[in-house]
Amino acid sequence: MQFMLVGPASIIEVIISYITLGLIIYLIYRYYQKQKNQDIHPKAWKACLATLVGVFTFSINIPMFRTMIEIPILPIGVWVLLWYASSRKGAWAKYRPFAWLGFYANFLFIVSALMNVFVHDIIYPKGELSTYIGDYENGVIIQLHPSAKDVNLDKTSLDQQLGIVEEVPVNNMEWYHDMVTFDMEDSEEKEEQFPYLLSRTSSRWGSGIPTLIYVEKDGRGFLIDSPYDQRYFRTDESILKGGNIE
Amino acid sequence: MKRKKTLILIFITVLLGIGIIYYYFLSGPDEFLTEESLKEVFRNFSGGFDVEIQHIEFLSDKHVFVPFKSNDQYGTSHWVWRNRSWDLGDISTIQQPSIWKVDPKDPSTYKVLWNIDEDTTVTDFDVYLVNQRGYRVSNNVHQYTPKIQLHFNVDFESEENSYGMKNIPAEWVPIIENYMDVEDVRQPDASIFDFFHHSGLSFGWIPYDENREIKFPDSPNGHGSGYGEIHLYHMPIIPEHDLE
Numbered sequence: 270m271q272f273m274l275v276g277p278a279s280i281i282e283v284i285i286s287y288i289t290l291g292l293i294i295y296l297i298y299r300y301y302q303k304q305k306n307q308d309i310h311p312k313a314w315k316a317c318l319a320t321l322v323g324v325f326t327f328s329i330n331i332p333m334f335r336t337m338i339e340i341p342i343l344p345i346g347v348w349v350l351l352w353y354a355s356s357r358k359g360a361w362a363k364y365r366p367f368a369w370l371g372f373y374a375n376f377l378f379i380v381s382a383l384m385n386v387f388v389h390d391i392i393y394p395k396g397e398l399s400t401y402i403g404d405y406e407n408g409v410i411i412q413l414h415p416s417a418k419d420v421n422l423d424k425t426s427l428d429q430q431l432g433i434v435e436e437v438p439v440n441n442m443e444w445y446h447d448m449v450t451f452d453m454e455d456s457e458e459k460e461e462q463f464p465y466l467l468s469r470t471s472s473r474w475g476s477g478i479p480t481l482i483y484v485e486k487d488g489r490g491f492l493i494d495s496p497y498d499q500r501y502f503r504t505d506e507s508i509l510k511g512g513n514i515e
Numbered sequence: 516m517k518r519k520k521t522l523i524l525i526f527i528t529v530l531l532g533i534g535i536i537y538y539y540f541l542s543g544p545d546e547f548l549t550e551e552s553l554k555e556v557f558r559n560f561s562g563g564f565d566v567e568i569q570h571i572e573f574l575s576d577k578h579v580f581v582p583f584k585s586n587d588q589y590g591t592s593h594w595v596w597r598n599r600s601w602d603l604g605d606i607s608t609i610q611q612p613s614i615w616k617v618d619p620k621d622p623s624t625y626k627v628l629w630n631i632d633e634d635t636t637v638t639d640f641d642v643y644l645v646n647q648r649g650y651r652v653s654n655n656v657h658q659y660t661p662k663i664q665l666h667f668n669v670d671f672e673s674e675e676n677s678y679g680m681k682n683i684p685a686e687w688v689p690i691i692e693n694y695m696d697v698e699d700v701r702q703p704d705a706s707i708f709d710f711f712h713h714s715g716l717s718f719g720w721i722p723y724d725e726n727r728e729i730k731f732p733d734s735p736n737g738h739g740s741g742y743g744e745i746h747l748y749h750m751p752i753i754p755e756h757d758l759e
Binding site for chain 2: 409411412413414415416438439440444445459461462463464466468469479480481482483492494495496498499
């Protein structure tokens with residue numbers, strides 16, 4: 270159930286979590302009705318509790334598709350219930366379906382974790398700048414480096430560029446070597462390729478993606494750090510104004 | 516009947532549990548330690564010399580900064596309210612400014628604190644926020660980390676006291692916030708080369724004399740101790756060749 274606990278929730282994550290929970294409650298209800306017909310049903314709250322205990326497993330965590338997949342191995346919760354029921358006649362027949370339902374729920378969690386990633390990618394495409402810069406009403410430019418100039422955010426320009434901006438590959442080697450290998454003696458003159466931060470913006474509504482948005486010195490590039498990866502976008506026109514940058 | 520008794524028992528236990536948790540973790544702090552008991556701690560720390568408490572500054576209701584002076588040594592002490600008592604979190608006479616993350620999740624509560632010998636030739640110092648430039652390539656994915664280098668100056672010479680406190684600049688707050696937002700949810704990388712990547716946003720300082728030459732405070736035999744995690748960081752000196 271890791272995916273429900275990590276990070277700021279996206280709207281997709283919230284919806285899928287509720288659907289998963291609803292499905293499990295529905296399954297409890299179905300099993301409950303089935304057992305009622307056979308006249309061996311436990312009390313409703315005990316059925317829910319047995320399911321919850323059944324969820325506990327020994328599992329292996331594997332990071333996959335930008336999320337943590339927990340693969341259940343040993344049904345610890347089921348064993349606990351079995352041990353509990355062993356001293357009570359007829360109890361196991363009552364609890365068994367719910368205990369295993371709890372165990373299988375772990376696979377439902379895996380499916381919903383994967384669904385979360387794939388649906389999120391469809392609704393919030395990771396190759397588009399507008400996914401990362403949704404609301405920039407209060408956006409500000411913050412200087413990060415001595416080579417930064419006194420510039421401001423040009424919201425009108427950003428507004429225009431958001432529609433036509435393109436993603437390009439990061440060629441960091443070049444930037445890094447430009448910085449590090451040249452000008453060793455002249456270290457005070459170094460210029461940072463990305464000396465600005467675009468802050469007080471938020472990623473597109475409901476996406477829940479935290480971002481660190483670096484702006485290139487010519488005002489025409491965005492280097493975006495998110496918890497998953499880094500993206501680089503180039504615009505036609507500068508989104509900065511003032512400071513006499515070309 | 517027995518069932519009812521059990522229910523009442525459970526109810527009382529839960530209530531008691533909540534009460535204990537509230538008392539232990541959430542209730543407000545008691546009055547701060549008396550000057551006498553503070554002095555005793557400082558005396559023990561400085562080897563029996565007489566001590567002078569210079570100031571008592573509450574940074575929050577649970578964080579207290581107490582600069583002190585003994586035998587010509589200038590010391591700082593940091594106190595926190597935890598587990599129902601006022602605990603000494605850190606004490607030092609090294610004269611190195613520190614950054615105290617009063618609420619680690621909220622950078623606007625970060626404070627720079629110092630207590631430096633007034634007779635030193637240090638006239639002012641710069642406090643830095645830095646992130647090293649970096650690059651890496653793994654599985655054909657390129658990543659570049661831009662250099663961050665910001666500073667503000669503390670005009671130590673014109674300060675009234677040997678000790679002092681400053682908030683970090685307002686522009687630093689969103690930078691640190693954005694940085695933490697991304698780092699806190701970053702998924703662990705399966706790559707074994709991941710440990711090359713952890714430089715991170717950090718603080719540092721550089722002291723200067725009147726000629727703007729780098730000058731360390733004269734600190735004979737300074738020493739310090741920390742007790743438990745209180746999110747206090749003594750700032751390292753930034754090597755000059757790291758500056759751009």
